[in-house]
Amino acid sequence: MTSEQLDQALLDLALIEEACKKSGLIWVRGAGAPAARALWHVWHEGAVCLVGDGPGEQPLPGLTDGGSAEVTVRGKDKGGRLVTWQATVSELRPESPEWESAVTELKGKRLNAPDSEDMPARWARSCRVLRLVPTGSVAPLPSDSLAERPLPSPATTRRPIPAGLPKLLAKRRKK
Structure with missing residues (x-):
């Protein structure tokens, strides 16, 4: 590897790390998954750490131990x-030192958890904790938007606006 290639690889890793540290969401497409999925994460010890596939946690389709994934990071x-960038996926074994370290970081970032004190035990019983390690250089930015329809979800339901909302907004405009 020439010094220019080494410099570029270091710059790419720095870009990946800084982007992942500043963004709360990343888009991940596992091998064989139909579409990329938005996932919350933490950057820890040179990799993205995720928790999911358990009750009340985010799904992790197509992410298997030893597999690969494509990760896209958005600007905050x-x-x-x-x-x-491309990543190698590894599943952390519950109660291992790597798992404990990753879970400590993930626990601090998990919002709206119903059982914040019992979360690590629940994750050990019924969830997977994954590390996505960058494998190389970044992919070039595409020339088109790559926009796709959102995946179906019960969390996105439309409801009529409350009857009093137009009056409340009109009052704010007058002030």
Whole structure:
């Protein structure tokens, strides 16, 4: 590897790390998954750490131990794509030192958990904790948007706006 290639590889890793640290969501497409899925994560010890596939946690389709994944990170300020990179997926064994370290970081970032004190025990029983380690350089940005329809979810339901909302908004405009 030439010094220019080494410099580029280090710059790519720095970009991946900084983008992942600043973004709360990443888009991950596991091998064989139909579409990328938005997942919350933490950057810990040179990799993205995820928890899911358990009751009340995010699904992790197509992410298998030893498999690969494509990760896209968006910018925090405008929400546009910053970087896309390939990763190797590894599943952390519950109660191992690596698992404990990753879960400590994940627990601090998990919002709205119904059982914040018992979370690590629940994750050990019924969830998977994964590490996505960058494998190389970043992919070039695409020339088109790559926009897709959102995946179906029971969490996205439309309801009529409350009857009093137009009056409340009109009062704010007058002030």
